[in-house]
Amino acid sequence: MATIKKPRLKDVAALRRFLSVVSITLLGVLLLIFLIGTNSSSKSSYELDVDVTYNASRFGEKLNLPKQNTLSIELEKRNQMLPRNIDLYPRLAKDHTIIVLYVHNRPQYLKAVVESLSRVVGISETLLIVSHDGYFEEMNKIIENIRFCQVKQIFAPYSPHIFQDSFPGVSPRDCKDKEDATENHCKGTPDQYGNHRSPKIVSLKHHWWWMMNTVWDGLKETWGHSDHILFIEEDHFIYPNAYRNIQMLTALKPRKCPDCYAANLAPCDVNSRGEGWDSLIAERMGNVGYAFNRTVWRKIHKKATEFCFFDDYNWDITMWATVYPSFGGPVYSLRGPRTSAVHFGKCGLHQGQGEKNACIDNGVVNFEVDNIDKVANIKPEWDVRIFEHQPGYKAGFKGWGGWGDERDRQLCLNFARMYHLEDTASL
């Protein structure tokens, strides 16, 4: 200790001074490089593709979106709030499958779905995104009470349901039914059957498309999530084994079924509960509990024009008749031989479809889940049976109409452009 002499200490101090001068200079140079870099707008490849910091007024200006009211602006801000229950579930599991539940306004149904989700094994590992078409307190309350996983609510800010007297809602000058626009001095383009738009009817397709674009390209929460996202609706009862089964299916998909674009919780035929075979099944894309990844979303997004200009107000028929056929090959979805989700309706409305149909009465879903369907029931060693040439909507179908108004088509296209302002020319 005594050997340390003053001069050496002095040297150390000088060295320190020298080092700090060097490091400050270095910092300055780095800062300069950084500033030059950002000025010439060099961004990471992801940012170039997707503008995640959603700024409504900027989009509105650039895209000529409908003029927003106070509620619409409020909802848009709310969409940027952090998920709930982060305190309870601070970490999402590695390789989690995000679940998106899209809803309108059937609280009794939503209660049943949420109740079913609360029993799903593994649900606490993931994030549940609930996408609302319209703003309804009773619906919000149900979602706000969820404690079984992280939950994020998003609200379609251009839902016809939140515009009382202007497009996308009903505006006073709109043509009605089969009115002639020039004769009646009203606004609107009729569909292929001569009918004008109905805001309540077009809202479903708008919501689905807005939700898809937002979930994949407009949320910080899904940023960089390259895994599958599972989509369910407010009238889908989800079995306890749904999450584990969909994880197995998506993991098996590349090996077992290279032609499969997606995985499904339920058969394409909504009245079927599956075959009960010891094999996997590849068939047409179904609309109950479907999951696909970002690669597939990019393919769908590229077909925005086909989707937005097809004269059918149903998003699923639009997909079957235009988007999937344009992929240029079979578009299969992989599923298990027993369903893990069912579409339910009001009891007594679907007579003649067999008593196995699930229905809801006073908020209680009226059917039993067998024990075998309470745990994961897919075996990795199973082969795949392919259902070829199934009946159903396909290329050539001209659509049920309801989607002829030029304003709806433009709004739809704008939803596809919204998060891609850097490269709107490509659409």
Ligand SMILES: *[C@@H]1O[C@H](CO)[C@@H](O)[C@H](O)[C@H]1NC(C)=O
């Ligand atoms: C959003 O864009 C508008 C118009 O360009 C701008 O005035 C506003 O400051 C931006 N807001 C945020 C939060 O970036």
Ligand SMILES: *[C@@H]1O[C@H](CO)[C@@H](O)[C@H](O)[C@H]1NC(C)=O
């Ligand atoms: C996404 O799924 C498609 C279709 O199954 C597959 O071809 C693709 O490789 C997958 N992408 C990633 C990143 O896993």
